[in-house]
Amino acid sequence: MSSTPISPALPVKLAEIVDDFQAVDERERLQLLLEFSRELADLPAEYGKHPELLEQVVECQTPLFVKVDVADGGDRVDLHFSAPAEAPTTRGFASVLQQGLAGATASEVLAVPEDTPDMLGLTRAVTPLRMRGMGAMLMRIKRQIAQQLAAQGAAAS
Secondary structure (H helix, E strand, O other), rough: OOOOOOOOOOOHHHHHHHHHOOOHHHHHHHHHHHHHHOOOOOOOOOHOOOOHHHHOOOOOOOOOEEEEEHHHHHHHEEEEEEEEOOOOHHHHHHHHHHHOOOOOOHHHHOOOOOHHHHOOOOOOOOOOHHHHHHHHHHHHHHHHHHHHHHHHHHHHH
């Protein structure tokens, strides 16, 4: 039932999530996205108290904010999102990325293909604007990683 081939560039957890989406029919994919929306981890208290540390993804229809933490010189990436409960599609996409990229290395995340949102098989069930929102989330994540790696490299020099 696979509609889009899965890229070998996907980190293992993200590849498993893509497999899960592709293993079910279109209607069930929306239900799966809703399940992911309920699993979006809460924002750590340090970011809840300092929302200015998060970056808004303005391409999303609802207010979504992201913060990426790159630890151990790029050996581990953690994603943090803030999205309203009444935005299940946005929360679902954020949760897919959060769960799929959690603990991956910076180089693994930077190698994630730009068309990864399309691999979920939701392009006919979700509006193009929402699909672009998930793509924008991935773009912001990659940019924040690149910036942090550059800053870490400069600090080490």
